[in-house]
Amino acid sequence: MSKLFVNKDKMSYLLRDLTIQVLIYSAIVCVSGVFLWILFDLIRGGSALLSWQFLTDVPRDAGRAGGISSILASTLLVLLIALLAALPISWATAILLTEFISAESPFGRWVRYSLQVLACVPSIIFGLFGYAFFSLYLGLGFSILSGGLTLACMLLPILVSTAEAGLRAVPESYRLSAVALGMSRAATLFHVLLPVAAPAWAAGLLLGIGRAAAETAALMFTSGYVDRMPESLLDSGRVLALHIFDLSMNVPGGDAPAFASALVLILLLLVINLVAMRFTYLWQRKKLNAE
């Protein structure tokens, strides 16, 4: 036995090690426990009602009967508009902030500061802003378009900051060697930087989609809560999160469809996650290795 460790020291070392391990593992159990609990609860309460018909039928009797097809359609349309509006603006902003202006420039700081403030704004304020600006001022009324654009404003800070962090994480040496090889900024960005940053961008996109799909307050004032099938983007439409809220708070006897709708929402997010991850992986592999 070496004299390096006196027995007492060794015991306290092992004890500390054990404590830290217990703490870390209990944190993991807590996190996954919450997720599993919610999922289990939703499956228990909602799986009985979940069927193909539930997905393809329109809601009847304030949602107590029928299905959620119109709600699903509205949700997807609002999401689509929000992403179509927010993605180009926020990705372009992220590229501008990292590749075209220096991190310390006054303009860059100002943009970053305003995004931070925007990220802290509660969603109900976005809802009121969207109602005042898109619905009233621009005359879009209670519509899917107005809801989608309001969500786009909400998504900007998440999308810009994740995309910016992703680009900043790309080693500076890639940019330096590209410049030293006389490559243009566009080629460097498209062929080297973006493929490397793609997983971070996808993660940001998924965070954004998650936040958008869960949004209730901002959409109450903008896309409205009419539960029939939307006929155009200027029609009002009720999104899933709002449907769940309405069923559980305002509709006596709406618990079962509320559970089923929540289950659908969770499954929808899971599917979007898987598809986006897979797509990113394939795109990255193609860009990095293809000749």
Next chain:
Amino acid sequence: MTMETHEIKHSTQSVCEQPSTYTLGPLQAGPYCCIPHPVIQVKALSLFYGGKCALDTVTLDIYRGCITVLIGPSGCGKTSFLSALNRLTDLVPSCRVDGTVHVEGENIFGAHCNLQQLRKRIGMVFQKPTPFPLSIQRNIALPLREHGVTRQADIQAITEQVLRDVGLWDEVCDRLDAPALSLSGGQQQRLCIARALALNPQILLMDEPCSALDPIASGVVEELINRLSGRYTIVIVTHNLAQARRIANYAAFFWVKERERIGHLVEFGRCQHIFETPSDPLTAAYVSGATG
């Protein structure tokens, strides 16, 4: 696969905008004695970072086909000097450059300098190997395409030629699609040199290309640099004085003033002169290991 000379014809605009064709031939050992024809003329070059002087009025000539080593302690402005030669200093927003650098008679800090062409003509290799996270093949193809070589056959021919030039072909010819980052450090550095050579530069700038490598890989790269001299003009920063002595034709000794932290050129001349009969006592002390 053949070892013959590949003639690749494509328009390569020089900095002076003159289209030409060029031939990539097999490498030969460079002549030790150089014809003293200056290809780069640096006159009164000073560098400032945020108003603070980092390098003070350097004047020297870089001779065609020769290896010029830049030696001196850390912080004396060798790397800054090197990156002024292909205007990588442009990337540092706070950096200001005074003085002139003429490459083949043309001031690269002039308003009409085409930066892409300049950097095509003056290749650079960094201290740490910096291959792109792409396949080996694509690392070379990407910059080539960027400079207008689009025919697949040309790209393949150039790829093989430059990989042979750096002695990497036999090691990687059966796995050109493998990720460049899966290569060893020494192989990555040789790939970076090959990538620079693919653009058919006249001048190669090397910033301590061996310092991140183990002694064996370092030896391989050093031997490669030796073979490249003659055909290319090479400017190399190194902290390894023994290496500098082995490979250099010319040597420039930089020093940094203690108090002001301003780098400056102490002495420039033939390698033999700098290492054996230096005129300046500072140089003598540094190359003998008494200071630095």
